[in-house]
Amino acid sequence: MNGLPPKMKDVAELAGVSIKTVSRVLNNEPHVKDELRDKVKNAIEALGYVPSANARSLRSNRGYKIHYIMHNNRSNYVNSIQAGTIQTCQDHGYQLVVSMLKNIDAMSDDEIVQRLERLPTHGAPDGAVLVSPLSNHPKVNDILKGMKIPIARIGPNDIEDDEYDVKINEREAAQEITEYLIKLGHHRIGFIRGKEDQNATLERYNGYVDALKAHKLEIDPTLTQPGNFEFESGFTAGKHLLTLSNSPSAIFASNDDMAAGVLSAAHQLGVSVPDQLSVVGFDDSELASKIWPTLTTIRQPLLELGSVATELLIAKSQNTKDVSTKNFLPHKLIIRNSTGPAPA
Numbered sequence: 001m002n003g004l005p006p007k008m009k010d011v012a013e014l015a016g017v018s019i020k021t022v023s024r025v026l027n028n029e030p031h032v033k034d035e036l037r038d039k040v041k042n043a044i045e046a047l048g049y050v051p052s053a054n055a056r057s058l059r060s061n062r063g064y065k066i067h068y069i070m071h072n073n074r075s076n077y078v079n080s081i082q083a084g085t086i087q088t089c090q091d092h093g094y095q096l097v098v099s100m101l102k103n104i105d106a107m108s109d110d111e112i113v114q115r116l117e118r119l120p121t122h123g124a125p126d127g128a129v130l131v132s133p134l135s136n137h138p139k140v141n142d143i144l145k146g147m148k149i150p151i152a153r154i155g156p157n158d159i160e161d162d163e164y165d166v167k168i169n170e171r172e173a174a175q176e177i178t179e180y181l182i183k184l185g186h187h188r189i190g191f192i193r194g195k196e197d198q199n200a201t202l203e204r205y206n207g208y209v210d211a212l213k214a215h216k217l218e219i220d221p222t223l224t225q226p227g228n229f230e231f232e233s234g235f236t237a238g239k240h241l242l243t244l245s246n247s248p249s250a251i252f253a254s255n256d257d258m259a260a261g262v263l264s265a266a267h268q269l270g271v272s273v274p275d276q277l278s279v280v281g282f283d284d285s286e287l288a289s290k291i292w293p294t295l296t297t298i299r300q301p302l303l304e305l306g307s308v309a310t311e312l313l314i315a316k317s318q319n320t321k322d323v324s325t326k327n328f329l330p331h332k333l334i335i336r337n338s339t340g341p342a343p344a
Contacts, residue, residue, distance in 0.1 A: 006047040015043035026093060065095045066310055067128040067149075069140075071102060075229070076257060076285035077302065078131055081154060084306025085129055092314050097125065101134060105197070109139060116143045125149060127313025129306065132156070133198045150316050152309035156199035164316075166309045166327045170200055173298045173331040174207025174252075175214075177280050180296075180333060181250045182215050185342035186278060189217075190241040190248035192258050194229040204254050204282060223248055227258050234261025242269050242277070249277060249342045256281035256288045259295055263338065274340030284334050293337035301329050 008026075012019045017036055024032050025040040043049075068085050070078045082098065089096040101107075101115060124147070132155035134140050141159055144151055152164040181189055191208050194201040205224070212219050222244065225237035234253050238261055241248055253259035259281030263273060271277050273293055281288060284299035308327060315323050 006049040010047055011040065011043045011049050014047060015039040063125050064093065065097055065125040066313055067097045067099060067125045069099050069101060069128055069134055070131050071100065071104065071134055073100060076287050077255065077283050080285055080302035081131055081306035084303035085310045088307045088310040094314060104137065112139055113143055126317035127152060129154065129309045132200055133195065136199050150313055152313050154305050154309055156203050158199060162325055164309065164312045164325050166305050166329065168300055168329050168331040170203035171207040174204040175210045176333055177298050178208045178211035178252060181278060181280065181339065182211060184278065184339065186250035187217055188223065188248040190223045190225065190251040192225050192227040192234060192237045192251065192253040194227055194254040201254060208252055227254060229255050229257060231257045231261040234258025235265045238262030238265035239269065242266060242271055251277065252280050254282055256283050256285045256295060256297055260287060260291050263291060273338055276343055278339040280339060296336045296339040297334050299332040299334045304329055
């Protein structure tokens with residue numbers, strides 16, 4: 001090949017098949033014999049062939065692009081999900097286009113429309129992945145549907161339609177981690193809310209309340225503090241809770257970033273974790289296993305959330321049948337060093 005990048009015809013020659021067969025395998029089309037599909041895949045790997053999404057777009061009515069639309073590039077949660085979308089796009093030979101809509105509540109409807117209409121710069125994408133709070137933003141969803149772009153929403157939302165939803169049962173997970181603290185003997189448990197425009201905040205708070213009610217524990221409003229899913233708000237709320245005259249022996253922060261802020265506040269105040277205070281978070285982002293003490297939390301399968309959402313959109317673009325629109329993935333309680341028995 002004289003040092004030039006391999007082409008589709010080179011793959012076809014090595015596999016002993018037609019160029020059309022190679023194209024059908026690259027497009028994940030059905031009705032290709034497994035034997036031929038394996039030959040093509042082996043030839044692709046041997047040659048290091050990388051299919052061009054742009055070239056395939058010209059040969060079909062599909063764009064071979066997925067748009068990942070987020071609101072914040074500083075979020076461990078958002079970035080972990082994005083990693084899952086990247087890997088899945090690479091596996092299927094799709095391009096991932098990343099766009100950010102910041103401060104969307106300050107935009108007029110016309111501004112939102114203009115921003116979204118600029119996204120498909122080279123043909124319409126095969127779908128858009130929306131992460132909370134955009135996944136629960138009616139205007140964003142309505143505009144994308146008006147543009148006939150399929151949507152996969154990640155996280156809890158209250159939008160009723162036939163688009164794809166990929167999430168965990170956040171209320172059930174929050175109840176589980178609160179009950180874990182109760183079993184450790186904690187009866188005064190603080191709770192730090194997230195952003196009020198995100199359904200996850202209400203779902204996690206309701207799970208916390210469900211656990212307290214199930215064990216007939218007092219729901220003390222002074223133990224609930226506002227937050228915004230960022231470290232600084234966790235630090236502020238944690239400091240407030242820890243300086244109450246009757247401070248909690250455990251604090252449940254609605255995500256790992258805020259839980260890290262609580263740990264920082266406890267360290268500044270000389271409160272030992274977990275001897276004097278237990279702290280839990282939510283998400284199991286990369287941060288949770290790197291801070292000290294390592295954080296007890298709920299593991300959301302963040303990579304899988306991004307991957308499944310992307311797989312659903314790709315399957316739809318290929319007219320795959322029997323694809324479920326509502327998808328719940330499993331969560332898991334991860335116990336680490338930030339929790340222990342309630343102090344005597």
